Amino acid sequence: MPPARLTGSVGLEASGYSDEVVKWMREHGVRVFSRVRLRLSDGVELRGIVMPRPRVGDREVLVLKLDNGYNVGVHVSRVADVDVLGEYAATLEGKPGATAKVGEGLPRVHFLGTGGTIASRVDYVTGAVYPYFSAEEIYSMIPELEEIAVISAETLFSIFSEDMTPSHWSQLAQHVKKVFETEAPAGIVVAHGTDTMHYSAAALAFAARKLPGPVVFTGAQRSSDRPSSDAAVNVIGATLVAAQAPFAESVIAMHGSPDDRVVLAHRGVRARKMHSSRRDAFMSINSLPLARVDVVSRELKVLLGEYKPRSDEVEVHPRFSDKVALVKFYPGMPGDVLEFYGERGYRGLVLEGTGLGHVRSELIEVVRKLVKDGVVVVMTTQCLWGRVNMNVYRTGVELLEAGVVPAEDMLPETAFAKLSWILGQTEDVEEAKRLFRENLAYETSKRTEYITYPGAMWWEHAIRTPAQG
Amino acid sequence: MPPARLTGSVGLEASGYSDEVVKWMREHGVRVFSRVRLRLSDGVELRGIVMPRPRVGDREVLVLKLDNGYNVGVHVSRVADVDVLGEYAATLEGKPGATAKVGEGLPRVHFLGTGGTIASRVDYVTGAVYPYFSAEEIYSMIPELEEIAVISAETLFSIFSEDMTPSHWSQLAQHVKKVFETEAPAGIVVAHGTDTMHYSAAALAFAARKLPGPVVFTGAQRSSDRPSSDAAVNVIGATLVAAQAPFAESVIAMHGSPDDRVVLAHRGVRARKMHSSRRDAFMSINSLPLARVDVVSRELKVLLGEYKPRSDEVEVHPRFSDKVALVKFYPGMPGDVLEFYGERGYRGLVLEGTGLGHVRSELIEVVRKLVKDGVVVVMTTQCLWGRVNMNVYRTGVELLEAGVVPAEDMLPETAFAKLSWILGQTEDVEEAKRLFRENLAYETSKRTEYITYPGAMWWEHAIRTPAQG
Numbered sequence: 001m002p003p004a005r006l007t008g009s010v011g012l013e014a015s016g017y018s019d020e021v022v023k024w025m026r027e028h029g030v031r032v033f034s035r036v037r038l039r040l041s042d043g044v045e046l047r048g049i050v051m052p053r054p055r056v057g058d059r060e061v062l063v064l065k066l067d068n069g070y071n072v073g074v075h076v077s078r079v080a081d082v083d084v085l086g087e088y089a090a091t092l093e094g095k096p097g098a099t100a101k102v103g104e105g106l107p108r109v110h111f112l113g114t115g116g117t118i119a120s121r122v123d124y125v126t127g128a129v130y131p132y133f134s135a136e137e138i139y140s141m142i143p144e145l146e147e148i149a150v151i152s153a154e155t156l157f158s159i160f161s162e163d164m165t166p167s168h169w170s171q172l173a174q175h176v177k178k179v180f181e182t183e184a185p186a187g188i189v190v191a192h193g194t195d196t197m198h199y200s201a202a203a204l205a206f207a208a209r210k211l212p213g214p215v216v217f218t219g220a221q222r223s224s225d226r227p228s229s230d231a232a233v234n235v236i237g238a239t240l241v242a243a244q245a246p247f248a249e250s251v252i253a254m255h256g257s258p259d260d261r262v263v264l265a266h267r268g269v270r271a272r273k274m275h276s277s278r279r280d281a282f283m284s285i286n287s288l289p290l291a292r293v294d295v296v297s298r299e300l301k302v303l304l305g306e307y308k309p310r311s312d313e314v315e316v317h318p319r320f321s322d323k324v325a326l327v328k329f330y331p332g333m334p335g336d337v338l339e340f341y342g343e344r345g346y347r348g349l350v351l352e353g354t355g356l357g358h359v360r361s362e363l364i365e366v367v368r369k370l371v372k373d374g375v376v377v378v379m380t381t382q383c384l385w386g387r388v389n390m391n392v393y394r395t396g397v398e399l400l401e402a403g404v405v406p407a408e409d410m411l412p413e414t415a416f417a418k419l420s421w422i423l424g425q426t427e428d429v430e431e432a433k434r435l436f437r438e439n440l441a442y443e444t445s446k447r448t449e450y451i452t453y454p455g456a457m458w459w460e461h462a463i464r465t466p467a468q469g
Numbered sequence: 470m471p472p473a474r475l476t477g478s479v480g481l482e483a484s485g486y487s488d489e490v491v492k493w494m495r496e497h498g499v500r501v502f503s504r505v506r507l508r509l510s511d512g513v514e515l516r517g518i519v520m521p522r523p524r525v526g527d528r529e530v531l532v533l534k535l536d537n538g539y540n541v542g543v544h545v546s547r548v549a550d551v552d553v554l555g556e557y558a559a560t561l562e563g564k565p566g567a568t569a570k571v572g573e574g575l576p577r578v579h580f581l582g583t584g585g586t587i588a589s590r591v592d593y594v595t596g597a598v599y600p601y602f603s604a605e606e607i608y609s610m611i612p613e614l615e616e617i618a619v620i621s622a623e624t625l626f627s628i629f630s631e632d633m634t635p636s637h638w639s640q641l642a643q644h645v646k647k648v649f650e651t652e653a654p655a656g657i658v659v660a661h662g663t664d665t666m667h668y669s670a671a672a673l674a675f676a677a678r679k680l681p682g683p684v685v686f687t688g689a690q691r692s693s694d695r696p697s698s699d700a701a702v703n704v705i706g707a708t709l710v711a712a713q714a715p716f717a718e719s720v721i722a723m724h725g726s727p728d729d730r731v732v733l734a735h736r737g738v739r740a741r742k743m744h745s746s747r748r749d750a751f752m753s754i755n756s757l758p759l760a761r762v763d764v765v766s767r768e769l770k771v772l773l774g775e776y777k778p779r780s781d782e783v784e785v786h787p788r789f790s791d792k793v794a795l796v797k798f799y800p801g802m803p804g805d806v807l808e809f810y811g812e813r814g815y816r817g818l819v820l821e822g823t824g825l826g827h828v829r830s831e832l833i834e835v836v837r838k839l840v841k842d843g844v845v846v847v848m849t850t851q852c853l854w855g856r857v858n859m860n861v862y863r864t865g866v867e868l869l870e871a872g873v874v875p876a877e878d879m880l881p882e883t884a885f886a887k888l889s890w891i892l893g894q895t896e897d898v899e900e901a902k903r904l905f906r907e908n909l910a911y912e913t914s915k916r917t918e919y920i921t922y923p924g925a926m927w928w929e930h931a932i933r934t935p936a937q938g
Contacts, residue, residue: 274922328795331638393629395631455747456723456733459757
C-alpha cells in the first residue's frame, strides 16, 4: 500500500515562514513540500519534506516531516548544507490518467464529504479546510479504487467534526435517504472527522431504520500529506465495506492492524474513539467489530452473527431533538448542575454515572424532580465497558425509583444520539422511555461476551510489532 | 485462595421475602445464608446459598447464589425438594482464634475504612453499609494476613464512593498525615468503593508530596459474601504493596489476572475504572501499572523506572477547592452550559474535549470570557488514551490563544483532582496555571510508550482463559 499522496502546493509567501527563512529557501531552491536532505552544522543529516509553517511556534524554524511521519523543527542557522531531492507535490501533479473511469460490472459507491482530516489540505497554514471530494480527486489520491468500485462523490459539509450537531445529523440522514432513493448505490461512504465520528455514526444508525446498503463512515487520524497517513487504507477499506457487505448498517471503517492490511467495520452504536492520535484509535466497546476487511486481498469477513441485511426499502426518520444533554458525573457535583437543564427546557438527559450507574445521593432528589417535570433521564456508565445494573446498591435502586431509565451496556455517546433521535420522533415521555428500552440498532446486548474487554493485564498477552502508531 | 467469608446473619423477618416464602423456608429448615441443594419440578438441580431478597423484584422468588457467583431466582412453587447442606454464616461465627495477633518482625500496615463494597454487608437488604473495619474482623476475613503484616485498622467514613467529595479527600489526606506521623506504619491501606477510587487516589497523590510509605487504595468489585469476590485477593495484594513497596505513592491495588494470583498497583493519577463489574476493572491509562504483586509467592515487582521513594518526611497539603467542575463536551453543546460555571463562581474547569483537545467553534468565545474572568480552564481528551495536542488544528490553536491549558496525556479525572488541589493551594491564577503544567506526581509523561494502548485489534492477540470475569 503506497502512502496517500498530496495534491496541490503552497507558495512561499503563504508558507507562514519569516522573511529570512523564505529568503534562505529561495536561495537554495527549496519549496514548500520539497523533499530535501539537510546536513546540520553538528554533522547530523536529516531527510524529509519541507512543510508549511504551523500557525504557532517559531517562524524562523523550518519544519521537516521525516520519513517516519514525525515533524522536526530546524533553525535555518543550523543548516550547513541542503540538497533538494525532489518535489513531493509534483509527483502527483504529473501523474496522468487520474480521471474518473466507469469500470465494467463494478458496484457503485457514493462518497459524501463532511470535512475532517481526511478531506483537509494545508489546513495547518490557513486554518481552512479544502475539501477534495470530486470523484476525480478521490481516484487520483487512491488509484486502487478503480478496481473496486465506480465512485461518485459530493461535498455535503466542510466542517470539523467537533462542529457537527444533531441538526447536521438530520441533514446527513435526509441526504443518505435521497442518495439511496435516487442513485441506488451499493453503499455510501461518509468522509468525516474522527473526533465525533462515533456520535454521528450512532445517530445515523437510529435514523436509518431500513436501507438498501451500508453507510460507512471513514476518516483519517493523520492527514493525507503525511507518509504515515491512514487515509488511503481507510478509504479503500470503507469502499470495500460499502460495496461488498451483506449488512445495511451504519458503521465506522477505520484502521485496525499495524501492518496496514486490516480495516475494521465497527457498528456506529458500539464504536468509540479511544486514542487521540493513533491510527487504530477506534474500538468496538462491549462488542466485537461487525466485520473486518483485508485491504490487500479485498476480502470481507463478518464477525458477528446478527445484523440488519440489505433491504429493498429505504426508511429514514431524520429528526433529532437538540434538547438533550450528555452529563458526566464527578465527585461532589452539586445539584444545580442538573437543575440547569430543567430550567433551560431540556427534554432528555444522559447521565454518565460511576460504576454500575451511580451518582451521589444528593442528586437523587434533583433527578426525581426532573423526571416528574417530564425530562427523560437515562443512566450510562463512565467505565464505558460493562453494563449498568441499578439493582445492586441502594443508590441505584433509589435512582430507578426516581424514574431513571438504565441504558444497559450502551455507550454514553450512543445513548446521547439515541435519546436525541427518540425525542425527535415523539413528544410522549412514556413512549420515549419505552423506545429507549428497545434494542433498535444492536446498541445493547442481553449478555456481554467475555472477549469484548481487554482486561487489566492485556499488555501481558498482547503480541504486536513496534511499527504500529 | 479461599473465598472471603461472610460474617453475620439475617433473620427471616428481615429477609425481604413474602410471608409465603418465609413460611416455606421455616417448614424446610432453610435460613437466609443456608447452603442448599434444590431439586426443581422440571428435574433441574441447583446448589447455592439462599440470599436475602433484594429490594426490587418479585418477593415470591427465592434468590440463590450459585457457586459460580451468579444469582438465580427460583419461584418456590417450582421447588420439588430441598436439602439444607450447611449454614454459610455459621462457618465463620464458629471459627476460633480470629483475633489480632502481633507477629514478630512483621511490618505494620494501617487500614483506613471509607466504605464501599469491600466493607459492606447485607447491604442489599436494608441499603445500609455495615463497616467491619476492626483489625479482628480483617484477620478473621483473611487469615493469610497474619503472615504478612501486623494490622491496625479504623473507620474514617462509611459512605458509598459516589458520595466522596473534595472535602472527603481533604479529611483523608489529613488523616494519612496523622497516621504516618503518630503510628509510623510501613504503609496505609485505604478500603474504598471502586466507583470513584481513581478520583480519590489521584487527589491523594497531589496532596501527599512526601510520605514515608505508600497509600494503597483497594476495594472489591464483588462483595465479600460472594464466592467470586475479589475482596480477599485485593486486600492481600494491597497489604503486600503497603508493607513491601520501595515507592511512597498513592496507588490502587486491584485484581489483575484471571487466575487470582496477580494484583496490580496502578498509580492513582494513571488509573481508571474501565469496567462496571469485572474484577479486573482497573487499568492504567497511558502508562503501565507501577507494580505487580503475586499474592501466592508474595513477590512484588516494580514495572516502571521512576517513582517517589519512601521519605523520612511527611509533607501533606490537604486543601482542595470545591469550585472546580469536570465537563464533557458533546456534539451541539451550547455555550450556556459553560457560562453556567462562570456565573456560579467556579474557579476551575476541566474540559473533556474530543480527539486532540477540541470543542465546537461556538464555545471558543465563551471559554475566552471565562479565562478573562479568572477561571482556569484545562483541556483533556475524552478518548482517554493518547495526549491532547492543540497545535494541529485551528480549533486547538484558537483554544490555546483563548488561554486554555492543555493537560498533555493526563486523564480527565486526574486533571479534575489536580486542579481541585491546586486551587486549594493558591488564589493566584497564573501560579495555578504554572502548577498545572508541572508534572507533580507522574500524572503526565513527555512521550507515551507504545505498550500503553491495547489497540483496535487487541482481541486478535489476547490469550486468556474463559474463567475470568
